[in-house]
Structures are given as C-alpha cells and as structure tokens.
Amino acid sequence: MASFEQYPASRLDSRPVEEYRSTLGALATHLTGTASPPDSVGGAARAFAPDAAFTGVTMNTALVRPGDLFVAVRGENSHGARFAGAAHEAGAAAVLTDREGAALVPEGLPTLVVDDPRRAAGPATMHLYDDPAAALTTVGITGTQGKTTTAFYVAAAAGMQQSGTIGSIGVTVGDDFFPPTLTTPEAPELHALFAVMREQRLCTVAVEASSHALMLGRVDGFAFDTGVFLNLGHDHRDFHPTQADYFQAKSILLTPEHAQRGVVDIDSLWGRTMAEQATVPVTTVSAAGHPADWRAEAIELRPDGSSFIVHSPAGEAVPFTTQLTGAFNVNNILAAVAALSPALPLEQLAAGIAALPAVEGRLQRFDHGQPFTAIVDSAHKPEAIAAALSAIRTTAPDTRIITVLGANGHRDASKRRMMGRFAAMVSDVLIVTDDNPYTDDPALIRAALMDGARSSHVEIIEIGDRREAIFAAARMARPGDTVAILGKGHERYHALADGDIAWYDPDVLREAIEATLA
Incomplete structure (x- = not known):
C-alpha cells in the first residue's frame, strides 16, 4: 500500500481517546x-x-x-x-x-x-473495547461493485454527521476522514474505529466487506445488524480459483455469525441464488421488475442524476432523487434504504439520499470551464467498466466517449482482456495506458487490454505514460464529447517498478483541461 501524504490529517485518532484495559x-x-x-x-x-x-x-x-x-x-x-x-x-x-x-x-x-x-x-x-459495534447500527456491504457508493448512500440516508463509513476510499467519522489502508481493515483496526465512532456518538456505520475480509476474519467478533449483497462480477481470480469460490466467500456475510438479517439485490442470477441460500432472514430489492420486497419504478436517468419511485413492503410509494447518475445507483439506493428501514422513515431516507452530491471517484464529474464532459471513475473490473460507460451512454446517447483505461499489475491478469473488451463495446475512442503496473511489464498489460478491444470498431490509441494519455484525451475532445478516466478514481498514488509516486487523476485531468483552454 502506498503512502498517503497527500491526504489531509485527521482531527481524530484511529483509536478511542478513553483508555481501555x-x-x-x-x-x-x-x-x-x-x-x-x-x-x-x-x-x-x-x-x-x-x-x-x-x-x-x-x-x-x-x-x-x-x-x-x-x-x-x-x-x-x-x-x-x-x-x-x-x-x-x-x-x-x-x-x-x-x-x-x-x-x-x-x-x-x-x-x-x-x-x-x-x-x-x-x-x-x-x-x-466492550463491544463498540453494539452501540451502532452496523451495515456490512459486499459485492463486486457498488460497495463504496452504497456505503455512502447508507451514511447520507441516515445523516452524514451521525454516520461513518469504512471502505476502499478510506474511513469517514462524521465529517472527519482517515486515509485508506485495506478495503476492510484488519479486525483490531475495525473494532478500534467502531470504538472511535461510539465515542463520537455516531449512530450508523456502513462497512465494505470484501471477500478477502470475510475469508480472513477481518469482520469477526460481531454480527452486522444488516448484511447487504449487491452483485457478483469477475474479480480477484488470483485469490478465488473459480467464480463459485468467489460467490461462497461473499455468502459468508449472510450467515448468523456475521449478520442478523440480509438485504439482497435480486436483479442478477447470483443475487437470486444468494437470496435462496442465505441462512439469515432476507429482504429482497429490485429495480428491474423482479418480484421483490423493495422495488423501484418510474425510473428516469439523466446525466446529472436520477429520479424514481420506491415501493416498500408496507405499501408506501415515495419519490426519490439522486445527484449520482447510472441505473446501478438506483439498485444501490434500494439496498441502502432497505438496510435502514424500518428504523428510519422513508421520507427522511429520501431527503438524505437527495443531499449526497457525489462520491469520490465514482462517476465524479468535473467542470473546469471545458466544452466537454469530464468524468473520473474507479472502475477497474470488467462489469464495473461496462456499467460506468453504459451509464454515460444511456444518459447522453449522442456523446462521443473517449475512455482512458489501464490495468493493474500484480493482480488477476485474466480480467485484462475482458476489461479492454468491455471498454471497447461502449467507447468511441479507447486510450490504453498504465495503471499501477508495479513490477509487471507495462507493455504486456497494455497489449492484453488492446487484444480484448480489437474485436470492436473502437479507435484504439496506446499511450503508456498516464499523464500524457489524460492530456491526449483532453486535447482530442470536441464540444459535447465525454472524457472518462477510469481505474484509479480516489487513489493518490501510481505504483511503478521503482516505487510509488504521488498521483491523483482529478488533479491531472484539471491540468490537462487548463492546458487545452490556455
């Protein structure tokens, strides 16, 4: 894990002030x-x-x-x-x-x-720490994509000042922030953070529960009030030999040792399978018309957000709006709302959801005076890439999409061709670049991405230097185009063979845009 000198210093310690013994x-x-x-x-x-x-x-x-x-x-x-x-x-x-x-x-x-x-x-x-999780409403969230956004939806719906999040972009404690270490911290750090949140008198915490965390005991020692399963895509094949193994790791969350009840998105076969095999009581959600306890209807997707009607198991029908775009975010909101209901009224949850302006590195839009749309997203898995680019295409069907994409070294190499293929299916121009190659050969990583993309009619450009790739995307963008910088999202580092360097895609994108406007 890289150093995080660029992150602001937290005003809190990552352990409670009160001494325990x-x-x-x-x-x-x-x-x-x-x-x-x-x-x-x-x-x-x-x-x-x-x-x-x-x-x-x-x-x-x-x-x-x-x-x-x-x-x-x-x-x-x-x-x-x-x-x-x-x-x-x-x-x-x-x-x-x-x-x-x-x-x-x-x-x-x-x-x-x-x-x-x-x-x-x-x-x-x-x-x-005398069971700090018991003082909080705890929501554990697992899935290949959407964990971070759903965690922030949970916090926003419950009230950001009274909530915390623990996940891949870091830890929030009300309005304070700790830089990330692991998607899910090791168990001692997790329970210490719970103790900090209890000390700060928070009410709710949403935790991203990765498959690694579930298998390695990082969320042991308590049971979440609610465990949420979102979806399952291709990822971590270097850790899970098969997709079935990956699914079984995720399913650990919805067992009595780890959750008191479950919320399952059934808009996928894996979700429907999870709902059937979970060993805790399950509430289901669907935004695609499947028979479910919670449903979203009258969905309207726009470039600057979405609106829809949420139908609850009690027969309520409440309008919801979000400033985040993408059909998948409707599913994420349904899961967050189902996790917090019925403890909080739907109208209150809707107000909190509507107030969330953005989640860092998740289809995050940047306006620096340029005549085109500029977006940074963390998508680095095949299904996440497809979802992010499809969200852009759905809400702006006539835009030309220029995508900048790389793939990590030291990770599951089998997904690289799929990443290139999925990016090419929606993009008009695909600029293949580097993204944390570590000590792997960057040229071989780029070759795998381009090999997957070649079956499409997309224009493919290879630029290994990530900074130059982002600058090239900004230079070629015409009015009305969309530039999508994928992969790193919130990350503040770029991992190269001779070590990490400070890096933040939004900063480089701003510099590139300013250069085109100069």
Missing part, C-alpha cells in the same frame, strides 16, 4: 471459557501471566503502541511471531498467537496461545 486471563476466559494457562510449547514454558495487562490490539508491528497485545498469525511466507521481538521493542505488552508462533516468541514476553489467532483477533478487540 484488559488482562490475558480475562481474554483467555472470553475466548476459551477458561483462564488456565496453556501447556508448554516447543519444549519451553511460555510466560502466560494471566495478570499481564494490555490496552490495545494490533496485528501489524508498524501500528504497535505501548501496551498493545500483538496478534501474531502465520503469513504466506513466515509466521508473524518472528516479529514479536520487534513488537515488544515498540511497546507490545503481550502476544496472542498459536502453538507454532508461541515457540518463536522471546522468552518472558506474556503469551496467550489459541488455535487460530487470526480468528481470535476480532473477538479479542471487541472484548477490550
């Missing part, structure tokens, strides 16, 4: 039902010390604070317990690990041994 003995009782010390491990007696106190929890040595419990888990290449000494030097007071890890912990450092420390990290942090 527990002991290894109390934690052992919470996790295992007994406070008795474990047996010796690896021939050396471990220092269990039930009275050893800790005041924070982390799995990352870079985040250790004095008094922390360091959770050491086995990684891909080595065991985290190898870094227990470094964590202790940084102030860690104790370690939570498994039997293998305990043998690696420096002698004398208080250690609690459990079968699966990764799965114990969430319950351990929840225990320390």
